[in-house]
Amino acid sequence: MAATGKPAGAAAQTETVAETAAVAPTNAAAPLPLEGVRILDFTQVMMGPCCTQMLGDYGADVIKIERAGMGDLSRWGIGDDPDGGNNPVFASLNRNKRSLALDLKSEPDRDLVRRLVETADVVVNNFRPGVMERMGFGYEELKHVNPRIIWAMGTGYGEDGPYVRRGKGGQDVLAQAMTGAMHRRAGPEIPLSIYPTALADYAAGMHLVQGILLALLQRERTGEGQRISVSLYNSMLAMQMQEAAMLLMRGRDLNWAAMPLAGVFETADGAIVMVGAFKENPLREICRALDLDDLSTEPRFANLEQQKAHRPELQAIFRETFAGGATAHWVERLEGVDILCAPVRSLDEALADPQTAFNRMIVESEPTAAGPVRLVGSPIEMSAAPFAIHRPPPRLGEHRNEVLAELEAPEGERDQREPGP
Numbered sequence: 001m002a003a004t005g006k007p008a009g010a011a012a013q014t015e016t017v018a019e020t021a022a023v024a025p026t027n028a029a030a031p032l033p034l035e036g037v038r039i040l041d042f043t044q045v046m047m048g049p050c051c052t053q054m055l056g057d058y059g060a061d062v063i064k065i066e067r068a069g070m071g072d073l074s075r076w077g078i079g080d081d082p083d084g085g086n087n088p089v090f091a092s093l094n095r096n097k098r099s100l101a102l103d104l105k106s107e108p109d110r111d112l113v114r115r116l117v118e119t120a121d122v123v124v125n126n127f128r129p130g131v132m133e134r135m136g137f138g139y140e141e142l143k144h145v146n147p148r149i150i151w152a153m154g155t156g157y158g159e160d161g162p163y164v165r166r167g168k169g170g171q172d173v174l175a176q177a178m179t180g181a182m183h184r185r186a187g188p189e190i191p192l193s194i195y196p197t198a199l200a201d202y203a204a205g206m207h208l209v210q211g212i213l214l215a216l217l218q219r220e221r222t223g224e225g226q227r228i229s230v231s232l233y234n235s236m237l238a239m240q241m242q243e244a245a246m247l248l249m250r251g252r253d254l255n256w257a258a259m260p261l262a263g264v265f266e267t268a269d270g271a272i273v274m275v276g277a278f279k280e281n282p283l284r285e286i287c288r289a290l291d292l293d294d295l296s297t298e299p300r301f302a303n304l305e306q307q308k309a310h311r312p313e314l315q316a317i318f319r320e321t322f323a324g325g326a327t328a329h330w331v332e333r334l335e336g337v338d339i340l341c342a343p344v345r346s347l348d349e350a351l352a353d354p355q356t357a358f359n360r361m362i363v364e365s366e367p368t369a370a371g372p373v374r375l376v377g378s379p380i381e382m383s384a385a386p387f388a389i390h391r392p393p394p395r396l397g398e399h400r401n402e403v404l405a406e407l408e409a410p411e412g413e414r415d416q417r418e419p420g421p
Helices: 010-020 047-057 088-093 107-119 139-145 172-178 199-222 232-239 241-250 282-289 304-309 311-322 327-336 347-351 354-358 400-406
Strands: 038-041 061-067 097-102 122-125 150-155 227-231 262-266 271-275 340-343 362-368 371-376
Touching: 038 047, 038 107, 047 061, 047 088, 047 097, 047 122, 047 150, 047 199, 088 371, 097 107, 097 400, 107 139, 107 400, 122 199, 139 150, 150 199, 172 199, 172 232, 199 227, 199 232, 227 232, 232 241, 262 311, 271 327, 282 327, 304 311, 327 340
Parallel strands: 038 061, 038 122, 061 097, 122 150, 150 227
Antiparallel strands: 262 271, 271 340, 362 371
């Protein structure tokens, strides 16, 4: 059942999200597009895991190689249920995977990786450049084990270059800062700040998905694997393709957030965002909605260039007007004249939205001893390959015996102990 209204707190949020959650189907209607593709996943934290999770969502057999006794750093990110697959941060990035905990300083475990490479299609990592090579798992080594292997890497800045050579660490926030993305804001009066969602990690992770899929397609034609690489740095530059082209080709700044008829405005009970564009005279329509005299008849606001020149005055009028009414009132008024607008909402409000439920964007996995596992689903809808959670987020090392049995490893190599709780 879809939920309506704003949650009244943590308890209400949990209840509301539970109402909007859809139990993901356990069987797809048709073979998934990546069935039969095996991924060896050396990634951790977010950039790499969000990539391999997407591949697992659509049928790939993702074997997550984790450090014995420790596992993916995101298992420990909030000190909550580190080994049970119920830690929300870890669970959000690691469904539809199997976990194999290994000591990669141990020759038997290193040999196990090589045997897995023989059966694999793709090896993915997001270590610093050189780490996989030092472990003996670089592309040049692994292509001799399996010439069809696709070796995919996510880095901070690339595989070489000034920052790599000086050993500078890469991270989402640093990529925001160093590529100009953090510097972009609606006006100089707005303080510089960190974008609070891992934008660079997600963008680079999705570029890594694209690279892997392209390499798999090319391998169908050539029969050979290859090395592919993406970086946080390049992904954030690519995200600014319009703004960069304007600077490179015209020497001018392009700032969509600084357009004179756009902005975020506080209301009597919250805030609203407005985009006054895509109409012959949007300012006239905005004034109709706000019960203002037609400002577009004034010389200082008569056209876009004049509106840009007098943006502070125009925005001050909007701020004063919006403050006098409720968000819902202004949304209704602006939508009535076909001006793009929306309430500025919190994440818990978005999760409780009926559209979120209709889009099946909240799904439940099998509960663990620590409680329910509720996650955001896949943003991709395929009519012949519906999204499903085939495997809940794994416990550390949970699938060692299963994977070894598939390799027909002797019983002595299998771990007789149960994985963590």
